[in-house]
Amino acid sequence: MNQAALGTTRLRLAFLGAIFASLIVTLALRLYFLQVLNTAEFTEGAQRNQIRLVPEQPARGQILDRNGEVLVSNGMSLVVSIRRQELSSDELADVINRLSPILEVPVEELNKRLADKSLSAFTPIPIAENVPEDTVVYLREHQDEFPKVETTTRPTRIYPQGKLASHVLGYLGEIQDDQINSDRYKDLGYRPGSIIGRGGIEYAYEKELHGVEGLRKLEVDSTGDVRRTLGRREPVRGLDLVTTIDSRIQKLTEESLAQGIEKARTIYHEETASKYKAPAGGAVVMDPRSGEIIAMASFPDYDPGAFVGGISVAEYEELTREDTGLPLINRAIQVAYPPGSTFKTVTAAAALETGVAQADQRYACPGSVRIADRTFRNWKSTDSGMLTFNQSMADSCDTVFYDWGLQFYRTFTRTKAEVLQDYARRFGFGEKTGVEIPSEKPGRVPDDGWLKRVNKEFPDAFPYATWLPGYTINMSIGQGDVLATPLQLANSYAAIANGGTLYQPHFGMSLMDGSEEVSTVQTNEPKSVQISPANLQSIRSSLEAVTTVGTAAGTFVNSPLNAIGVAGKTGTAEIGTKQPYAWFAAYAPARDPQYVVAIMLEEGGHGGETAAPIAGRIFEGIFDLPLSEIKPQAAVD
Amino acid sequence: MTDFAEFGSRHYAGRDRMAMSSKAPIRHLDGWLIAAVMGLTALGCVAIRSASAPILEVQELDADHYLKRQLIFFSLATIGFGLTLIVDYRRLQPYAPMAYLGLVLLLLLVLTPAGQNVKGAQRWINLGIFQLQPAEVMKMGYILFLAAVLSRERRNEGPVAGFTPVLQAMILAAGPALLIFLQPDLGSALVLFAIAFAVLLVAGVPIRWMVLVVVGCLAVGALALRLDVLHDYQVARLTSFLDSGTDPQGPGFNLEQSKIAIGSGGINGKGWGQGSQTNLAYVPEQRTDFIFTAIGEERGFLGGLLVLGLFSVVLWRCIRTAMLSKDLFGALMAGGIAAMLGFQLFVNIGMTIGIMPITGIPLPFVSYGGTSLITSFVGVGLVMNIHMRRFV
Structure with missing residues (x-):
């Protein structure tokens, strides 16, 4: 080459060299960025991978x-899952098509489970549970045909x-x-x-x-x-x-409740010209000495086993539909009802404590009373004459309690003191009992403050902001706006039975690690209802009268239970135009209370008529007496 | 730039005082070039072992399997290198068209049932001891022929002018590039154009024509993307470095894993055999195209710089040789070989660190593979040949 050509060639080669140099510097800078400046991020990535x-x-x-x-124990369920993120969509479709006949689940259903957005894409997605062992063995033996399909076990619940x-x-x-x-x-x-x-x-x-x-x-x-x-x-x-549950008594309670409801549905109710619907009910058995819940039943019930391995949407809807009776709802704690005459223990306690009533006096029991231009009727229309305190309770005479209610109202207008509400709260009404299981309702103790609040919030439903005498009068017989759960009622009767202590009702007794007790379950400090022993005694003796000569006598008087002694109170609550709600709360033995029973039937009749017989059968079972068939009694409060 | 020329002539003058025998080619081997190439190959062998042993161990196979094979390839490459030195490169010029045509025929053969198909790509011809990848050799054939064509007409008359050489270079590249593209091996096809660019540049084609070449290539590329000429996976690979995906089967995932491997290496690396990304096979094609990730993860930034440094030496010696060459043919060949190595270096390492698209281009001297190693050594041998004979 001549010199000029050589010069040009060298210049161009140098240019080529410069291009290479800049490319290599680019690479070096990028490496510096990755390996020096950002190495922490990638180190983490490597660890996540690995x-x-x-x-x-x-x-x-x-x-x-x-x-x-054992009430609930464990089993193992075989689960088939897919690592969906590690398959291409074609491969996945392929695997699903082959799995479908083996798992006996339609392809669409499998795809639906795979698409479940609630599961992380990077964990294996369970597509079938409770898979038979044969199937799992087959899948494992043919793993090649089912790439990224895993079989694992997962603990499930067994309900013996x-x-x-x-x-x-x-x-x-x-x-x-x-x-x-x-x-x-x-x-x-x-x-x-x-x-x-x-x-x-x-x-x-x-x-x-x-x-x-x-x-x-x-x-x-x-x-x-x-x-x-x-x-x-x-x-x-x-x-x-x-737990504090006694399986035998639990079973007895559930059976008795179901049987009582079945019987109630055979009774004709004149006012609505139809048989009692009795769609639902609740029952509680407690130990009044400790607050331990020995049995709790709600009708209708459901099979918790259905939830094992995931419940289908259809099944769940079935359990939460109005027309199947909302079986998931625990009527013993999750619904508050007007307690009706079972609430009269509270009214009586308030009346005795404040001197409105005395245990040794007599009270007029007319068929109705007229107060402030309104007529308040007794549950029976005839005049019963002058009743003792015990008779007033035994006969559940509403008009006697109306009078006491009126006096509480007058106290309120004089002093703003809300006596009946105060005593209701002492017995635990208006707030949750604190039982461990969730969704408990607090019920309601209506008072002036509450009325003003709801009047403001719901002026249509509560048009009056002024506390009227009728409110206290209705409340004195457990009507009006007072609401209670069966558990609250049972607990208030437990306090009467045990001499005035309000325990926290509970199910937990102790926690065990194998056969070794780890701890006992702690409950809240019990509270005192702060009612004099003498007055509590008066109430207790009046409750004995209920089962011997009063509204529940039909169930107990000719029963072997009479020897043990049952003390209790019936109640019949009115809710609008619905059929009456039947209540019965009682404890036994009357002189040494060990068990409290509370029964409630939605639209199931009168307390003495349908609720008391259920409690009677439960007590029979508890005290190892021969179990009698539930017999509905006369339609008394 | 005249520094180089002066340096060259001073060098020449110094040697001139010695006996004439000092002009004997064998006395002018380039030690720098040999050292750098050997260093890269050695580094490659260690990295190949590190990247392949864990999987082989899991499969209860010989952990040194690929290392041993690479060492065999290395001995073949050394022989090829030696043979390349024997004959004066200028005497190869007349055989350039034959070599070119022969290789084009081989590329055609690859596409027939005689070719071997691995993972959907038809790139190999089985030679028993190893599988020949004609596309690799084609690069050398193209360099030889293009240098011959461009230098023959004008001998040492000066810079190449006019558009004819550009046309010649493009036409000569297009045939083999198409055949390689059909294998499909987009990366190797592109290497031919990088070579064309460098050779035309060195040959003295006016800058405006060079710009035209670049623009034309980009336009063809864009057209290819638009006209669905490329396979979906090729498009995905080409574009994945712009947007790393999370699809574990996809190229974005591969790139992400490659970056994790290199990035987690830090400054000093985790040590040979200690890289979790490498050991647990998170990086695909690791002993071949992604070999740099093993070095990056296990030897860190310093290891990466070493690779870049050694390549810098190789490229420097190639360009220096081109400058020293007495004739245009030698200068064009050395420049073309430098471009072949430099382009592959940049595209290969660039793809592992996410600044270049993923294309199946091996890292010269370092990646596992017989044809690539032998071709690279033969290429360096040719450069050495030119370097040795710069006085005769």
Whole structure:
């Protein structure tokens, strides 16, 4: 080459060299950016890749009755899941098509489960539970045909006693997205898909029953195959909960309630010209000496086993429909009703304590009284003459209580003191009893403040802002706006029975780790109803009169129970134009109270007529007397 | 830039005082070039072992399997390198058209049932000991022929002028590029155009024609994207570096894993055999196209700089040789080989760190693979040949 050509060529080569130099500098700068400036981020990414934390579910604690009988235990359910993110959509469709006939689940249903947005895309998606073992074996043997399909086990609940105490025990379900970070759950380490108690004791004792999740730390390669186990934290099984429930009495209570409802449905109700509908009812059995709930029943009930392995939408709708009687609702605590005449114990206590009434005096019991231009009728229209305090209770004479109610009203107009409300609250009405299981209703003790509040909020439903005499008068017989749950009522009778102590009703007795007791369940400090022993005694003797000569005598007087002694009070509550709601609350033995029973039937008749016989049968069972068939009695309050 | 020329002539003058035998080619081997190439190959061998051993161990196979094969390729490459040195490169010029045509025929053969198909790509011809990848060799054939064509007419008359050489370069590139593209191997096809660009540049084609070449190539590329000439996966790979996806099967995921591997290496790296990304096979094609991720993860930023440094030496020596070459043919060849190596270096490492599209281009000297290693060594041998004979 000549010199000029050489010069040009060299210049151009130098230019080429400069291009290379700039490319190499670009690469170096980018490497500096990745490896020096941002290495932390990528280090984390590498660790995330490499390590897979596989949770191991702990066995959930069992729920036992007070005698150690198992109410809920654990089983293992075989689950088939798919690592959906590791398959292309074609491969996935292929696998699903092959799985469908083997799992006997339609393709559409499988796709629906796979599309569940609540599950993290990076965890295996469970598509079938309670899979038969044969199927699992087949899938494992043919793993090649089912890439990324996994079979695992998952603890489930077994209910050896079937539907027994379903409302109390509750059921399990997957945690919902918005629950994971709620105060209640956020420190317990739950993830989407975690199984938690969704009602009853399962919910209330979630923390104790759940145990501690185990964790396996695995090193996995890019195909998800495990190369080695890096570490393992054993799951810690949940504690067993011994409850206050007595399975025998629980069963007895449920049977008696169901039988009583069945009988009530055979009775003709003249005013509505039809038989009692008695769609639902609730029953509570408590120990008045401690607040322990020995049995709690709600009708209709449901099978908690249906929730095992996930309940279908259709099944759940069935359980939450009005026309199936809303079986998930626990009538013993989740609905508040007007307590009717069972509330007269409160009125009586208030009257005795404030001197409005004396236990040794007589009171007029006309068929009706006229107060402030309104007529208030007794439940029977005839004049019963002058009644003793005991007779007034035994006969449940409304007009006697109207008079006391009127006097409370006058006290209110004079001093603003709301005497009846005060005593209602002393017996625990108007606030939750504090029983552990969720969704308890506080009921209602209406007063002047409440009326003004609701008048402001709902002027259509509550047009008057002024507390009228009728309100107190109606309340004196447990009508008007006063509302109570069967449990509240049972607890108030427990306080009468035990000499004035209001316990926190509870189901939890102790927590066990295997056969070793870890702790006893603590309850709130009991409160005193602050009523003189003498007056409580007067009320107790009047309640004995109810079952011997009064409105409940039909059930008890010719029964072997008479020897044991049952004290109680009937009630018949009116709600608008509905059929009457039947109530009965009682305790026995009358002179040494060990059991309180409260019964409520929605639109099931009169207290003495249908509710008391149910309690009678329960007491028979409790005291090992021969069980009689429930016989409806005369339609008395 | 005249510095280089002066440096060259001073060098020449110094040597001139010695005996004539000092002009004997064998006395002018380029130690720098040999050292850099050997360094890269050695680094590659260690990285290949590190990237392949864990999987082989899991499969209970010989952990050194790929290392051993690469060492065999290396000995073949050394032989090829040696053979390349024997004959004066200028005497190769007449055979350039034959070599070019022969390789085009081989590329055609690959597309027939005689070719081997691996993972949907038809790129290989089985030679028993290893699978020949004609596309790799084609790059060398193209360089040889293009340099011959451009330098023959004008001998040492001065810069190439006019549009004819551009046309010649494009036509000569288009045929083999199309055949390679059909395999499909988009990356290797593109290398031919990078070579064309460099050779035309060195040959003295006016800058305006060079700009036209670049614009034309970009236009063809854009057209290819629009006209569905490319397979979906090719488009996805080409564009994935713009937007890293989360589809674990997709190219975006591969890129993300590649970046994680390199980024997590930090300054010093995790040490050979210690990289979790490498050991657990998170990076695809790791012993071949993605070999740089193993070095990046296990030897860190310093390891990466070492690779770049060694390549800088290689490119520097190639360009220096081109400058020293007594004739245009040698200068064009050395420049073309530099472009071949430099382009592959940039595209390969660039794709592992997310600044270039993912194309199946090996990292010269470092990636596992017989044809690539041998071709690279033969290329460097040619440069050495030119370097050795700059006085004769």
